[in-house]
Amino acid sequence: MKDQNIILETERLILREKVVEDAPFFFELNSNYNVVKYTGDVSFNNLEEAENIVRYVINQYKENGYGRWLVTEKETNNPIGWCGLKFHTDTKETDIGYRFLESAWGKGYATESAKACIDYGFKVLKLNRIYGQAMKENVNSINVLKKLGMTYLREDLCEGHDSYVYELKKENFK
Numbered sequence: 001m002k003d004q005n006i007i008l009e010t011e012r013l014i015l016r017e018k019v020v021e022d023a024p025f026f027f028e029l030n031s032n033y034n035v036v037k038y039t040g041d042v043s044f045n046n047l048e049e050a051e052n053i054v055r056y057v058i059n060q061y062k063e064n065g066y067g068r069w070l071v072t073e074k075e076t077n078n079p080i081g082w083c084g085l086k087f088h089t090d091t092k093e094t095d096i097g098y099r100f101l102e103s104a105w106g107k108g109y110a111t112e113s114a115k116a117c118i119d120y121g122f123k124v125l126k127l128n129r130i131y132g133q134a135m136k137e138n139v140n141s142i143n144v145l146k147k148l149g150m151t152y153l154r155e156d157l158c159e160g161h162d163s164y165v166y167e168l169k170k171e172n173f174k
């Protein structure tokens with residue numbers, strides 16, 4: 001694989017930019033219904049669809065300077081999911097997002113990686129506010145938002161489903 005652009009390193013994880021060669025991993029990740037259940041996404045029909053999504057994210061890195069990153073586990077060097085900040089061109093706001101293999105849940109990986117992203121967002125990208133949104137039923141995701149120090153803002157729709165929006169402002173970031 002060509003040079004990998006590492007963005008962040010935590011105690012147990014490495015976050016780097018996605019490359020098209022990661023597509024088989026994303027195909028596998030989304031093939032589990034439990035993983036996509038509360039995301040509004042469905043499984044990919046083929047590898048080409050997964051590759052196109054990666055190209056879309058690579059374009060975000062170029063246009064906005066950041067996007068969702070691949071998370072690999074240091075201990076095994078295996079990809080386990082993605083986590084990162086996404087700039088929404090319509091609202092000019094940035095949100096935090098994450099998605100992990102079911103086998104990687106319950107280890108604190110989502111919180112560990114998202115914390116590093118939030119830190120990067122405020123300190124390096126100089127953002128003033130980061131928000132997170134999760135469907136009401138997505139208890140695990142809402143727990144992560146709370147552990148990041150985010151506070152409840154309002155209800156909204158996420159892919160047509162009732163959801164909660166949480167936010168963290170720079171002045172409240174510790």
Ligand SMILES: CC(C)(COP(=O)(O)OP(=O)(O)OC[C@H]1O[C@@H](n2cnc3c(N)ncnc32)[C@H](O)[C@@H]1OP(=O)(O)O)[C@@H](O)C(=O)NCCC(=O)NCCS
Pocket residue numbers: 034035036038039098099100101104105106107108109110111112133134135138140141143144147
């Ligand atoms: C949402 C999602 C990323 C949450 O993952 P998760 O593993 O539950 O989240 P965390 O990283 O916070 O880890 C959870 C648990 O790991 C446990 N844990 C085990 N070892 C740990 C460690 N060394 N450090 C920290 N926590 C640890 C903790 O007890 C924690 O639970 P608690 O906060 O209730 O005590 C995961 O469910 C997922 O990928 N879902 C599918 C995609 C999705 O819905 N994404 C969000 C869309 S809005």
